[in-house]
Amino acid sequence: MLTPTERAIREAGLRVTQPRLAVLNALDAIPHADTQTIIEAARKTLPGVSHQAVYNCLDALTHAGLIRRIELAGSPARYELRPGDNHHHLVCRECGVVIDVACSKGVAPCLTLTTEQTQGFEIEEAEVVYRGLCPECATTPSPHRRQLP
Amino acid sequence: MLTPTERAIREAGLRVTQPRLAVLNALDAIPHADTQTIIEAARKTLPGVSHQAVYNCLDALTHAGLIRRIELAGSPARYELRPGDNHHHLVCRECGVVIDVACSKGVAPCLTLTTEQTQGFEIEEAEVVYRGLCPECATTPSPHRRQLP
DNA sequence: ACCTAATCTTGACATATTCAAGAAAACGGG
DNA sequence: CCCGTTTTCTTGAATATGTCAAGATTAGGT
Numbered sequence: 084m085l086t087p088t089e090r091a092i093r094e095a096g097l098r099v100t101q102p103r104l105a106v107l108n109a110l111d112a113i114p115h116a117d118t119q120t121i122i123e124a125a126r127k128t129l130p131g132v133s134h135q136a137v138y139n140c141l142d143a144l145t146h147a148g149l150i151r152r153i154e155l156a157g158s159p160a161r162y163e164l165r166p167g168d169n170h171h172h173l174v175c176r177e178c179g180v181v182i183d184v185a186c187s188k189g190v191a192p193c194l195t196l197t198t199e200q201t202q203g204f205e206i207e208e209a210e211v212v213y214r215g216l217c218p219e220c221a222t223t224p225s226p227h228r229r230q231l232p
Numbered sequence: 233m234l235t236p237t238e239r240a241i242r243e244a245g246l247r248v249t250q251p252r253l254a255v256l257n258a259l260d261a262i263p264h265a266d267t268q269t270i271i272e273a274a275r276k277t278l279p280g281v282s283h284q285a286v287y288n289c290l291d292a293l294t295h296a297g298l299i300r301r302i303e304l305a306g307s308p309a310r311y312e313l314r315p316g317d318n319h320h321h322l323v324c325r326e327c328g329v330v331i332d333v334a335c336s337k338g339v340a341p342c343l344t345l346t347t348e349q350t351q352g353f354e355i356e357e358a359e360v361v362y363r364g365l366c367p368e369c370a371t372t373p374s375p376h377r378r379q380l381p
Numbered sequence: 382a383c384c385t386a387a388t389c390t391t392g393a394c395a396t397a398t399t400c401a402a403g404a405a406a407a408c409g410g411g
Numbered sequence: 412c413c414c415g416t417t418t419t420c421t422t423g424a425a426t427a428t429g430t431c432a433a434g435a436t437t438a439g440g441t
Contacts, residue, residue: 098387098438118428136389138429143388154305159428173353184349196362200333203367204322212359213345218352247407247418267397285420287398292419308397 095147105129106140110150110164115172115181117159153181155212171211177220184213244296254278255289259299259313264321264330266308302330304361320359324366333362 088107089099097103102125109124110116116124122137141162144150153161153172158179170183196206237256238248246252251274258273259265265273271286290311293299302310302321307328319332345355 100388100438102389131390133390135391135430139388152305154303160305173350173355175353176356182351182353184345184351196333201322202331202333203370204324204331204362204364205370206322206362206364207325208363210361210363212361213350213353213355214357214359215353215355221352221354249407249419251420280421282421284399284422288419 091149092144092147095144095149097143097147100140101129102132102136103140103144105132106137106144107149107164110162114183115153115161115163117161119159121162155179155181171213173213173215173217175217175220176214177216180217182217240298241293241296244293244298246292246296249289250278251281251285252289252293254281255286255293256298256313259311263332264302264310264312266310268308270311304328304330320361322362322364322366324369325363326365326369329366331366 085093085099088104092099092103092107105125105128106121108128109121113120113124118137118141121141122132122134125132125137141150141152141160145152145162150162150164153163155161155174161181170185173182173184174180234242234248237253241248241252241256254274254277255270257277258270262269262273267286267290270290271281271283274281274286290299290301290309294301294311299311299313302312304310304323310330319334322331322333323329
């Protein structure tokens with residue numbers, strides 16, 4: 084008998100291994116974790132796992148569609164579970180925190196391009212990132228990151 | 233008498249320097265150039281310019297709002313001129329080419345979030361990335377990048 | 382239990398970016 | 412036009428993130 088997580092891995096055509104379970108557990112516990120954080124979290128359940136194994140898992144699980152890679156300016160790659168559900172991200176430009184925001188319109192109307200606009204591209208997905216200040220950074224004067232002097 | 237480019241640099245509170253002009257010229261000639269490409273292009277007009285100077289310029293000009301940084305999964309940072317005009321990007325997942333696409337709706341309707349959705353964030357901008365295959369990669373069988381075996 | 386392919390470990394390597402100290406350049410005032 | 416102050420650049424090393432490759436181990440079908 085397989086757990087749902089194990090079943091999902093198998094159904095993606097991948098073998099169920101300790102590093103993969105550790106990575107998925109880490110992502111379940113820490114949404115939008117960056118690579119370093121995932122490595123550290125995975126080592127709590129699987130002490131000696133190599134960083135290379137974690138990179139391999141992240142690549143394999145991303146290609147399999149079980150997780151999704153989020154790349155944001157100025158910080159290492161982050162990953163999240165359940166790429167299928169239709170949501171986007173709010174990113175604080177000061178502290179880098181990422182939170183989910185549901186897409187209010189289902190299939191978002193302005194994310195549909197005309198044939199003329201796509202210029203022959205076959206569009207597969209649209210990704211939206213909202214940038215701004217989180218409540219903490221908006222109220223705190225300045226002692227944060229990446230700000231002009 | 234200053235050129236428009238020089239005036240823009242001054243009005244941003246920055247000094248007009250050879251490296252900054254070289255970087256802006258490079259970006260004018262090569263839209264969506266990555267850092268390495270910018271360094272090479274800048275050295276055509278200013279032969280010995282250091283990579284560090286180019287990084288400094290890119291940071292300063294980004295903070296000043298004269299250029300915009302675009303970060304895409306798996307490739308180094310890219311930059312573009314005129315961040316103010318309302319457009320988004322189409323990215324080929326095989327060859328990495330980036331092209332502009334105008335936002336068809338002016339102020340895009342679905343990019344407006346409700347107060348409940350923003351959870352206290354002060355949103356400053358929304359960024360949209362469309363991913364897919366460019367015409368060349370869509371018609372060519374496979375000998376490209378980043379594809380599962 | 383055995384076999385084979387997939388996956389992991391190890392350690393070096395590659396690439397992108399940042400740090401820090403001194404030298405050079407920009408530009409406002411004399 | 413030259414000087415002084417401050418910004419910016421050069422140089423060279425360091426850090427961070429991610430990749431490569433060879434051999435050992437493991438998963439899972441038979």
